[in-house]
Amino acid sequence: QVQLVESGGGSVQAGGSLRLSCAASGYTPSNYCLAWFRQAPGKGREGVARISTETSRPVYADSVKGRFTISQDKAKNTLYLQLNSLKPEDTAMYYCAAAPSWAGCSLGSPSTFAFWGQGTQVTVSS
Numbered sequence: 001q002v003q004l005v006e007s008g009g010g011s012v013q014a015g016g017s018l019r020l021s022c023a024a025s026g027y028t029p030s031n032y033c034l035a036w037f038r039q040a041p042g043k044g045r046e047g048v049a050r051i052s053t054e055t056s057r058p059v060y061a062d063s064v065k066g067r068f069t070i071s072q073d074k075a076k077n078t079l080y081l082q083l084n085s086l087k088p089e090d091t092a093m094y095y096c097a098a099a100p101s102w103a104g105c106s107l108g109s110p111s112t113f114a115f116w117g118q119g120t121q122v123t124v125s126s
Helices: none
Strands: 003-007 010-013 018-025 033-039 046-052 058-060 068-073 078-083 092-099 120-125
Touching (some): 003 092, 018 033, 018 092, 033 068, 033 078
Parallel strands (some): 010 120
Antiparallel strands (some): 033 046, 092 120
16 A cells, blocks of 8 residues: 655745655555645645656646756655745645556646645745
């Protein structure tokens, strides 16, 4: 069973930075798709970025391009999301997600991800 545990959330002022981590276990990381989603109160779950465990190829949502960076440490089975130039509209619960196929995962469709963490809260004040 795949387990994902997020950490690193917190409260920062606009313009600040945070680094989220997601410790993954229970899977063989060949050609998995790992991703970060976020959900603000009263809104749907939004895909932020995804990365291939095989090629480390990243894909970003337009809303975070140039500000957020997704990366992985294969030796530690850990996924990261570096959040820079944070804005109040980035406030949300951030979730780590995993899908057993790069070809089958989509930031536009949370249902393509089979495994989810519990989330870590990011709050950005103006």
